[in-house]
Amino acid sequence: MKRLIERSRSVGEVLRWVTQNPGKVSASHYPIALHKLGQLLQQQPGPPAGAGDSRGPAGQVLEQPEFHVLCQAIVSGCAKFDNFSIVNCLYAAAALGLPGESPLVRVLEDESRSRLGRFNQKDVSMVFSSEANNKALEAIFSSQLFYENRQERFIRSMAEWLPRKAENLTPYTMALIAKYVARHRLREPRLLDTIANFLLKRGEQLDSKVIQKLVFPFSRMNYRPSNHGELFPKLEAILEQKAGSSPLATVNILMSMFQLSHFPQTVLHQVFSPGFITNVMSSPYALIVRRYLSLLDAAVELEFREYSGPRLDPRYRVLMFEHALTDDEANRKYSYKGLVAEALRQLVGEECYRQDEVLPPGYCTDFLLWINRSGTVLPLSRVPAASRAPPATSPVTMSLRSSVLALTSDLQDFAPVVLSVNDKWHYCQNSDILVGSRAMRDRHLRLLGYCLVQLPYTELEKVSGIEEA
Known part of the structure; x- marks a missing residue:
């Protein structure tokens, strides 16, 4: 059956082989059929996809009864397909130009999503590694399943x-x-x-x-x-x-x-x-x-x-931001901020630091402390009001240069310290380089007179005993 499909010279021939011989068709034959349909449609003369036919190349076969039979066979049987056939069908449907809202694509994406934990690199990456055309690349990168993983x-x-x-x-x-x-x-x-x-x-x-x-x-x-x-x-x-x-x-x-x-x-x-x-x-x-x-x-x-x-x-x-960033809030349960907060509570007490303090021009800090010349962390009640960070609720009334002066007027006695908990999503993938927004925040806080202490997740993993392999 595989050879018969691959040697087919027309769309109709492919559809006839697959739909008229259901007993001889296995899971691995369906993506081959979809790929072959895409190849044949690419070879047919006529206007390119998108020029007068918004459905793309697949629009030429969508209305054929045999194509509906093919799609229905995949939809009905995909729960029993092996992982590679599922992903290969999804890629073939994308290369063919099927819209994301089509029943076939939705079912394949749902089935793939339910199996993500069991997929290995070969199941997905080998398929996506082949060179595709613009239409296929657009479909792949538009796929929520692919985009998220x-x-x-x-x-x-x-x-x-x-x-x-x-x-x-x-x-x-x-x-x-x-x-x-x-x-x-x-x-x-x-x-x-x-x-x-x-x-x-x-x-x-x-x-x-x-x-x-x-x-x-x-x-x-x-x-x-x-x-x-x-x-x-x-x-x-x-x-x-x-x-x-x-x-x-x-x-x-x-x-x-x-x-x-x-x-x-x-x-x-x-x-x-x-x-x-x-x-x-x-x-x-x-x-x-x-x-x-x-x-x-x-x-x-x-x-x-x-x-x-x-x-x-x-x-x-x-203010640029009035509270913690959305990403940080969404990832809070994965963050090491809770670990650091508990350590601070035990070491210096809650009265000696502020958490999630927003500082002009709108940067959310993880932990803000004040330390005197002898290295002692001071209770906020002992820090002169004029030396504390200006309130984030009134950024309009005070220029940044005034903020710096306020922070450094008693610098010989007090130093504002920001503990920066750098979780995994604050870095580029597989790198120790902070993402650009985080790096600029750090530059600006230093220029505003704050002393930054970086707490990278790789070090916090060691402390918590869950260092990645």
Whole structure:
């Protein structure tokens, strides 16, 4: 049956072999049939997928009764399929261009999800490692199942083939790949440099919303691409032209560049201009843009002192964050903050530290303590009010420079110390490099006069006795 399917010369022939001989068809034959259908459809003349037929290549067979019989056979029997056949069918359906909402794809994804704990690398990675076309890559990277689960062998393979395929990919496909790279914190230079080269070549033809998706992995992984000397000036020139077309995308791109310690002066003149601010204030995303602009303004004051252009009007300054980050809250049960909090309670007492304190310009700290010159941790009641961190509820009334002065006025007697619990998700994957947002937070807190004590999860694992193998 395998040879008969592979030697078929038409879509109809494949469907007849599979549907008219059910007793001779096993689980391994279904993905072969789906793959063969995809190959045959690719060879047929006519407009490319998406040109007048929104369903893509699969749209030509979706209405055929035999194809429905094939799909129903897979849906009915997939619970009994081996793992490799399940994943191979899912990949073949993606390569064929079946929509994610189709019953076949939904059932295969549900079955795959229920088996994730039993999948090995061969089950998934061998399938995803084959070179697919744009349509298949889009379907794969759009799959929630694939997006949520990191596949080591696939990543290694992708790092090999992506540089060769990049120039033939669409911006949408590359943006999906960038999203996957950022989601799993993959600090793989070959992948990141390929995205950067794609952006350098095509940036002028892309809108700022796509550019922000392609730029984000660099700041997420705290990685300056090898071509940053050419790329960053190119991005500045693009932003100068397109800053007003999508203010949220513009400030997102700026934030990525700031996290990498690159400060585009001419673009700052635009985003802090009255016209840009007026445009933002009347938009539905006014608050989030104000948060980003407030943090950018703080970064300018702390790290870009030679800048002499316009700044954000104090009336519009707000905290970037008012509480712990969503990711940190969602991962709280996996965090080592509880371990550190219990240790502090036993060692110094609850009256000697604050937990989850938000400090201007809106950084949430894990633990804040005050230590005198002799190394003693002081109860908060003994720390002069003027020397404590300024309240996060009134960031507008006090500039960051004033905050520094307040913190350091009695520095010879008291020192503010931030204990930073760096959990696994604060680092790039398989790396000791902090993600860009965390690294910038640490830079800014130091510049504000805080002494940072890093508590990496690798050290806390040893203390808790659950060090990873």
